[in-house]
Amino acid sequence: MATTYPWKFFRAGGFNQVVIGSGADLFNLDQLDQKLWVALACPIKGVEFDQTTLALIDTDKDGRIRVPEFIAAAKWAVELMKNPDDLLKGSPTLKPSAINDTTPEGKLIANFARQVLGKTDACEVTFEEAATAAQTFAAKPFNGDGIIPADSASDDATKAVIADIINCLGSDTDVSGKPGVSQARVDQFFAAAAAYFSALKPRAVIKVVEADTVPKTFITFNHLAALPSGEKEPIGKRIVEVPEVLEQFANRDTHAQFIAYVPPGSVAKGEALVKTGGGKTVQCTICHGPNLKGIGAMPGIVGRSPSYMVRQLYDLKSGTRAGPFSSMMKPVVADLSVDDMAHIAAYLATQAP
Numbered sequence: 001m002a003t004t005y006p007w008k009f010f011r012a013g014g015f016n017q018v019v020i021g022s023g024a025d026l027f028n029l030d031q032l033d034q035k036l037w038v039a040l041a042c043p044i045k046g047v048e049f050d051q052t053t054l055a056l057i058d059t060d061k062d063g064r065i066r067v068p069e070f071i072a073a074a075k076w077a078v079e080l081m082k083n084p085d086d087l088l089k090g091s092p093t094l095k096p097s098a099i100n101d102t103t104p105e106g107k108l109i110a111n112f113a114r115q116v117l118g119k120t121d122a123c124e125v126t127f128e129e130a131a132t133a134a135q136t137f138a139a140k141p142f143n144g145d146g147i148i149p150a151d152s153a154s155d156d157a158t159k160a161v162i163a164d165i166i167n168c169l170g171s172d173t174d175v176s177g178k179p180g181v182s183q184a185r186v187d188q189f190f191a192a193a194a195a196y197f198s199a200l201k202p203r204a205v206i207k208v209v210e211a212d213t214v215p216k217t218f219i220t221f222n223h224l225a226a227l228p229s230g231e232k233e234p235i236g237k238r239i240v241e242v243p244e245v246l247e248q249f250a251n252r253d254t255h256a257q258f259i260a261y262v263p264p265g266s267v268a269k270g271e272a273l274v275k276t277g278g279g280k281t282v283q284c285t286i287c288h289g290p291n292l293k294g295i296g297a298m299p300g301i302v303g304r305s306p307s308y309m310v311r312q313l314y315d316l317k318s319g320t321r322a323g324p325f326s327s328m329m330k331p332v333v334a335d336l337s338v339d340d341m342a343h344i345a346a347y348l349a350t351q352a353p
């Protein structure tokens, strides 16, 4: 092959040998006549050179480095250096600032040294640090492998969900060897949970009672319950919702029933608002379906806990509840008072879920 690159030679052991003395020499190796190469292939094992590096150069993984692989590796290394001559200094360390970060790959590598290895530009990266970089990176929570171990989550709720997913569906192994979850597994989990819950038949669990006086209550298990003494007090404008049999509720019996005491007249007032809008709102059936049991993304609103319903209407109006679909409820609740909300909730709770 005709060469235009001005090689320098020295004579040793009766042979003319090429001097590889600069980055430019390395870069132009493809112009060196292969008759002048001492060897055209070299095994990646049993050579006095870092074996991991040799294995990386052996891109076709046949256990031998051949000329084209070596040329490609040399060009790659030269292009990553601001001053390619540095490659021939034999220094065991390198500064991030020595890397040519004008190419996307160079930028990636320099940033990796700065961010993952925590080096400033003036700080040298040692050979050992570079060699163990993969482990250093794998130990980071977001290492780009797409697998999230439970301990990468910043809050306990997320940690618990990841643990639940692993318990139910098994785990994927992240690059550091820890069990974690992939996007596919997360999607599978939530699809299965949604299918399970949407297949449950809603059950009527609330009896609505209009009353002037209601049992005095106390708080237990995050819920109101009637005082065992049977004492009564005026209802005022409240909805007072209590388990019918406290023990059943406390034992998480899914058949536990509730009594919702509501002020006299509130069911009729609520019915008028729900069915006609009463000049303050719109007919709820437009979105929640003809029997208000929900359609598609629209939740069912009948036969559900009236205190929960008031809280949702209140939060939708105040903006505390602000999910992707909440804005559809904004105009519905804009002109409703808290009393209107209680009336609506009272009526909705009288209907079968």
Ligand code: HEC
Pocket: 273, 274, 281, 282, 283, 284, 285, 286, 287, 288, 297, 298, 299, 300, 301, 309, 312, 313, 321, 322, 323, 324, 325, 326, 327, 328, 329, 332, 344
């Ligand atoms: C324009 C469509 C639309 C109309 C009309 C509408 N809603 Fe809604 N409603 C929604 C959507 C959408 C949601 C879900 C909001 C969210 O995801 O935050 C919702 C949620 C609710 C919720 C919360 C339910 C839950 O499971 O937490 C209640 C309560 C509710 N609506 C009551 C009503 C009442 C009462 C009316 C009639 C006065 C009404 N809505 C009219 C669209 C509508």
